[in-house]
Structures are given as structure tokens and as C-alpha cells.
Amino acid sequence: MKILIIGGTGTISTPITSALAQNVQNEVYVLNRGNHNDRLHPNIISLVGDINDKEAISSLIKEMTFDTVINFILFTPAQAYDNIALFKGKTRQFIFISTVVTYNHDGAVCFNEDHPLGNRYSRYGQGKQACEEIFRKAYQEEGFPITIVRPSQTYSNDRIPLSIKGKNCYSVIKRMLEGKEVIIHGDGNNLWTCTHADDFAKGFVPLVGNPDTINEAYQIVSDEQVSWNMIYLYLAKLLSVPFKPVYMTTDLLSKSKTYALSESIQGDKQFSHLFDTTKIKQAAPDFKCAITIEKGLAMYLDYMEKHPELKQADEKFDQWCDQVIAAYKLAMKSVEEVL
Numbered sequence: 001m002k003i004l005i006i007g008g009t010g011t012i013s014t015p016i017t018s019a020l021a022q023n024v025q026n027e028v029y030v031l032n033r034g035n036h037n038d039r040l041h042p043n044i045i046s047l048v049g050d051i052n053d054k055e056a057i058s059s060l061i062k063e064m065t066f067d068t069v070i071n072f073i074l075f076t077p078a079q080a081y082d083n084i085a086l087f088k089g090k091t092r093q094f095i096f097i098s099t100v101v102t103y104n105h106d107g108a109v110c111f112n113e114d115h116p117l118g119n120r121y122s123r124y125g126q127g128k129q130a131c132e133e134i135f136r137k138a139y140q141e142e143g144f145p146i147t148i149v150r151p152s153q154t155y156s157n158d159r160i161p162l163s164i165k166g167k168n169c170y171s172v173i174k175r176m177l178e179g180k181e182v183i184i185h186g187d188g189n190n191l192w193t194c195t196h197a198d199d200f201a202k203g204f205v206p207l208v209g210n211p212d213t214i215n216e217a218y219q220i221v222s223d224e225q226v227s228w229n230m231i232y233l234y235l236a237k238l239l240s241v242p243f244k245p246v247y248m249t250t251d252l253l254s255k256s257k258t259y260a261l262s263e264s265i266q267g268d269k270q271f272s273h274l275f276d277t278t279k280i281k282q283a284a285p286d287f288k289c290a291i292t293i294e295k296g297l298a299m300y301l302d303y304m305e306k307h308p309e310l311k312q313a314d315e316k317f318d319q320w321c322d323q324v325i326a327a328y329k330l331a332m333k334s335v336e337e338v339l
Contacts, residue, residue, distance in 0.1 A: 001209045002027045002065070004091070006051050007072030008044075009036040011156045012097065015201040016070075017041065020208065029066075031057070054082050061090065068208050070095040075124070080131040084138050093214065095147045095207065098132055100219055101125035102150065105271040109191075112276040113150070113217045122267025132217075139215045147207060148217035152273060155296060156197040157303035158310060163188075163228050163269060164253070164261070166317025170304065174313060176236060181244040181325055185253055185265045188229035188245060191272040195222040196296045199289035206284035213283060221275045222289040228269075234294045238301055246325050258320055 008017040008030040021028045021041035030040060034048040049060050051073065069091040071083060080096075087094055102125045103111055104118035117132070119125035138144035153161050158169075164183040165172050175182055203220035207213050229245070236243040250270040254262040281287050291299070304310055 001025060001067045002029075003208065004029045004031060004047075004061075004064075004066045004069045005072070006031045006070065006074075008032055009039050010072055011159055011197055012151060012154045012200060013070075013072040014039060014156070015198050016204050017044065019201050019205050031060075052079065052082070054086065058086060061086070064090065066091040068093040068095065070097075070208070072097050074131060076127055077130045077134055080134040084135070084142075084144055088138075088142065088144055091145065092211070093145045093147055093209065094135075095149060096131060096135055098128045098148050098150045098217070099125060100150045100152050100221070100273065100275065101268050102129040102132065109272050110274045110276065111219070113219055113279055119267060122263055124263060125267060136215070145214045147210075147213040147215075149204065149207065150217060150219040151200060152193040152195055152219070152221040152275065154195050154197050154200050155300075157300060158307070160297055160300045161192065161194040161231055161293070163232075163265070164259075164321075166259075166314035166320075168310075168312055168314060169300070170311050171314035171317045173235070173239070173301075173304070174311075175318065175321065176239055176241050176244075179241065179244070180318075180321070181246045182232065183253075183321060183325065184228055184232065184245045184247055185250050185261075185269060186228075187247050188232070189227050190270065191225045191227055191274065192231070192269070193221050193225055193273045193275055194231075194293055194296075195220070195289060196291035196299075199291050202289075203280050203284050203287040206287070210283065216279075218280045218283060219275055219277070220280050220287075221277060223277055224289065224292055225274060226293050231293060231297070234297050238294075238298055246328065248324075248328060 003020055003026055005017050007013050018041050020026050021043040029045045029047055031047040037046055049057055069087050101119055101122050102117045104116045117129045132148055135146040139146050155161055160169050162172050163185050172182055200220055233243050250266050254266040
């Protein structure tokens with residue numbers, strides 16, 4: 001099977017790229033800017049270019065056709081239209097990585113692939129939804145062979161699920177190690193679904209080259225549900241430190257002028273998620289997530305110990321947390337006086 005992967009070195013895509021390349025029956029090409037290609041499997045054929053340079057890519061793949069094209073870095077309607085123009089007639093399948101953030105979360109907690117779309121808070125989710133609609137229309141009008149995949153939060157060795165963080169995940173770990181309080185949205189009890197990238201690949205790979213997946217959407221997520229408190233409690237246990245949360249409402253956090261919390265919190269993490277995995281298990285009968293969140297957090301901490309260069313301080317975030325927590329506690333005292 002001849003496969004073109006666009007991106008291929010990110011959190012979600014790296015284990016998928018590796019798994020596909022390890023199959024000797026596959027001929028795998030990776031198209032990206034070449035910045036992190038040292039991570040690629042040796043069987044992979046590298047194509048260096050910017051997918052957003054439509055003319056250059058059109059020339060690059062002029063004589064090529066593929067069984068499957070997978071784009072991991074497609075976010076906007078303009079990119080969707082460009083990809084249709086680039087790959088129409090050149091591939092038997094085009095896999096678009098969408099997101100569960102596209103769903104309309106108002107009045108619902110349980111989701112399957114047929115749940116109505118429409119996230120009124122997240123521009124990221126709105127952009128992905130617009131792309132889905134463009135690809136669906138292209139299938140209906142032109143037979144463009146689209147397959148849609150919707151991940152939940154997918155994490156890996158150097159990135160973990162956190163409520164409020166700075167420019168990296170270690171910014172929160174550092175605060176916990178120093179005995180400082182950490183900010184968590186809501187009361188920390190809403191349910192969250194997070195999937196390790198290695199497990200995500202197990203559900204994704206069977207979709208590649210599968211003609212039954214055309215014009216279908218699949219949510220690939222873990223069956224494990226945890227609360228944000230559980231995630232932080234696991235971290236505290238693994239770090240051998242006390243758990244010191246400061247809970248702030250989503251509405252308050254969304255007003256941040258320093259961090260885009262209206263997107264990450266109000267548009268996504270504030271919701272409780274329960275996902276039906278029936279459909280992906282029909283397409284990938286062996287799909288089962290083996291990495292629990294507690295195990296995944298331990299894997300992250302072990303990876304960070306082996307890569308100390310990644311333990312980057314974020315003084316801006318640390319100072320912001322201290323200032324916000326102090327101001328919040330002062331305001332809460334005033335509220336408590338009139339309760």
C-alpha cells in the first residue's frame with residue numbers, strides 16, 4: 001500500500017507513522033518541512049516541502065498517486081479546499097484528523113459519531129467542523145474519498161493532560177515539586193477522556209486503506225474516564241508531593257488576558273465527556289487501550305528524567321499563577337464575609 005503522511009512527527013502522528021512504516025507491504029512517504037525527520041523510521045521516504053505551498057506541492061507530487069493520504073496538520077477551510085484540489089484523483093482515501101471538540105456539548109455528556117456538531121465556544125472546533133463539512137460535500141458532489149477521525153485529547157511521552165498550564169507541561173510539575181498550589185478549572189470533578197498516542201495508533205492503523213471507511217467518521221478514544229482531580233492526584237502520588245489545588249470557575253478563567261483559556265477551558269475542558277467506542281471497534285476489532293492515565297503519567301515523568309533538557313522553567317506562568325491565586329483568595333475572603 002502506498003501511503004502519504006503529511007506531518008508525521010507530532011504527538012499523534014509519530015506512532016502511526018512508525019507503525020505503518022514497519023509493515024513491509026507499505027511504501028510510506030512523509031511530507032513535511034524536514035525539521036524533525038530524525039524521528040522517522042528508516043523505511044520512510046521523505047518529501048520536504050510546505051503543504052500550504054499549493055503550487056510547489058502540486059509540482060512535487062505531479063507524477064505520484066497514493067492508496068491513502070493522511071493529513072495531520074489541516075485546520076482551516078482554506079486548507080481543506082487546497083487539499084481537495086491537490087489530491088482529487090490522486091488517492092483512493094484521504095484521512096482528515098478532526099476532533100471531538102467539534103461536537104455540540106450543550107445538553108449532552110455521551111457522544112457517538114452521529115452527535116450534532118457545533119461548539120459555540122471553540123474556534124478550533126469550529127474550524128475543524130467547517131473542514132468536515134467541506135470534505136463531506138466534496139464526497140457527495142465529486143466522490144472525494146474522505147475518512148474523518150475525531151480524537152479526544154491525545155498525549156505522549158513529552159505531553160500530558162493538564163487543566164491550566166504554561167508554555168509546557170513541566171511548568172505545572174515544577175510548581176508541584178516546589179510545594180506550590182496549582183489552578184484547576186471548575187471543582188476538578190468533571191470527567192475527561194485522554195488517550196495515549198500509542199493506543200490511538202492501534203485504532204487508527206486499521207482504518208488506513210480500508211474502503212469501508214469512506215465517508216465515515218470515527219472517534220478514537222480510550223474507554224477510561226477520569227476526573228481532573230484524579231489526574232492531579234495521580235501526579236502528586238507519583239511525585240511524592242501533596243496535592244494543593246485552587247479551584248476557579250471556567251467563566252472566570254475564560255476572561256484571562258494572558259492565556260487563551262476561553263479556547264482550551266471554556267471551549268473544551270469544562271465539559272464532561274463519555275464516548276461510545278462501538279464504531280471504531282467494529283472497524284478495528286483488536287482496538288483496546290492498554291495505557292491507563294496513571295501509567296501514562298508515569299511514562300511522562302520517566303521520559304522527562306531521561307531528557308532533562310526538556311525540564312524548561314516558565315517563569316512567566318509561575319508568576320502569573322502566584323498573582324492570580326493571591327488575588328483570587330483575597331476576593332474569596334470578601335465573598336465569604338457576605339455568604
